[in-house]
Amino acid sequence: MLVFIFQVWELLFKMDYIKPGIYVLLRRKNLVKVIKIEEKKGSAKERQVQLGRDTIDISDVLGYKIGSIFKLVHQKGRNFKAVFTDRVSDLTDVVLEGIGSGEDNQSQWDDNTSQKLSHQEIAQLRKEGTSAADIVKQLVENNAAFELKTGFSQEKYVKKKEEKYFEYIEVLRPSIRLIAQMLYAQNPLKILNLRIDMLSQILTRANIRSGGRYLVFENSSLGLMTAAIMERVGSVGTVYQIHGGSGAPNQCIEYMNLSEVRHILKTFSFVNLKKLMNMKPCFEDTSEDSTETEQISMDDEKLRIGEKRKLEEINDLETAKKPKMSIKNWEDACSAWKEIQEMPLDGLVIVTRQPEPLVLPLLKLLAPSRSFAIFSPHIEPLTSSYSSLKSSGMALNLRLSETWMREYQVLPNRTHPEINMSGGGGYLLYGTTCIKNV
Incomplete structure (x- = not known):
């Protein structure tokens, strides 16, 4: 105890x-x-x-x-x-105490002549270490038109200046929401315009849950999708991560401090997976301790030996042409492929610009009646994937959607949509696998 x-x-x-x-x-x-x-x-x-x-x-x-x-x-x-x-002191109450306000802003002109303090004087105040409250107070006192503004405009002005001269920081635990919002604010193209609302849709549509075994392919999104799946799966389950380049994008996994659940992540390249998918199954149990009484026929034995030689040739080729890291990647791919063959996967997530060449090969690795979600910042590749899935008969309940999101300002007597909003958060194709009718 x-x-x-x-x-x-x-x-x-x-x-x-x-x-x-x-x-x-x-x-x-x-x-x-x-x-x-x-x-x-x-x-x-x-x-x-x-x-x-x-x-x-x-x-x-x-x-x-x-x-x-x-x-x-x-x-x-x-x-x-x-x-x-x-x-944390609130500058609004401190600065606006005892200051009158106007009835409207009709006579206000934003011509930058109301402020008496110059940029050099403000910079000198900051250089001398003047507190944020004192800087904002001096800006208000030296603004000739401040008392003519309405109370709402005065509060908005002080909030804007407080944000610029704010003197407090907060140390937070990284979460998928905060990291996604941070990366999207810095540069949406780095994460393929993957907004937090679309990220939550992917996790829901792919039915990501603890204890599941999931396959994820992402490219040019800094490992954000893989980190979100790992966080939801937890320590019970497996996440197979496929990458298309020389290495997996795991930056966000490091940000999330997921070292304690890192054992659930198995990474390998799509090139190695494609080689293994083109080969016939060759992972029979050949240990001496096996108690199986089934005799292997000569034809099966020859086939097994042939496949083993084929695997050895590929291994020799990889050893001759690629460094040790590539050899390890090939071994990891073989180990993961063996597990996938023994038990089909519970879900598939694809996040890339061009998902069409990946959809049908990877969908074959899922068990029947399993969910999948495919994201792309462009709609054209997903429409092609939609048509391919329809004609293949491998999936049902196919849906192609786009999420529209707009944030609202919620304040007394001035609740309204934000003026600036995101133009788009990408497109999502999702559905459920099924057994193809013969």
Whole structure:
């Protein structure tokens, strides 16, 4: 009982506290960055993080709970030190206290002449380490038209300035939602325009759950889809990851701190899988301890020997032409292929620009009545895949969909859709496998 309690406590400690060797998210208003807490080996710059234009020393964040808030204490120039705090002051109430407001904004002109402070003076205030509250106060006091604005416009102005000069950071545990939103905000093309709403649709349509065995092919999405599947499968199940290039994109897997469930991930290239799929089954049990009484006929024995020689020739070819890493990839592919042959898979997820050449070969590896989901940022490859699946008779309940998402601002007396929104989050083809009628 005591051992169990200690193991639970140790697990909670590993999850809930900031310690070296883990990835965390630093959030400063809308600015988010993922970093790895490195072991300190003597250099003062080892735990300095560049966040926007500021350099932040995060040496003192170790030992605090994940989710803690730290205040940025000015050091020199654009250098700050993160110091723990348990309270965050709201600039809106502090700055707007005792300031009147106008009835409307009809007489307001955005010609940049209302502000008396110059850019050089504002930069000097930041260089001297003036607090965010004092900078915003001076901006308000030196704005000739501020008191003519409506109360809503004044609050919006202060919020905008507070976001620019915000002096607090929050250390968060990486999650698929936060990582997907961060990557999409930085550059949507890096993750094939895969928005968080479409990511959740893929997980739902492919019926990803704990204990399942799933095949995922993704290209140019930094391992985001694989990390999401691994997080949902947990420590019970298997995730077979196929990549099309020289290596698997596992950047997001590292961000998610999934080292404890890394054993469920088996990675190999599509080239090796295609070679194995073109070969006949050759994984009979040949151990001396086998108790099977079935006699193998001469024809079957010759076939098995022939296939074994074929496999050895391919191995020799790979050994001669490719480095040791490629040999290991081939061995991993053979091991995974043996498992897939023994038991068909529970689901398939494809995330790539051109999924059509992959759909039919990979769909054959699924058991009947299993779900699959295919994502592409373009609709044309999915329409071709839809037609191929329809004519093949390998799937039913096929659907081709696009998710439309728009965020809303929810505030008293001014709830409305956001002015800026995403133009598109890609397209999704999903369905269920079935036994082809002969």
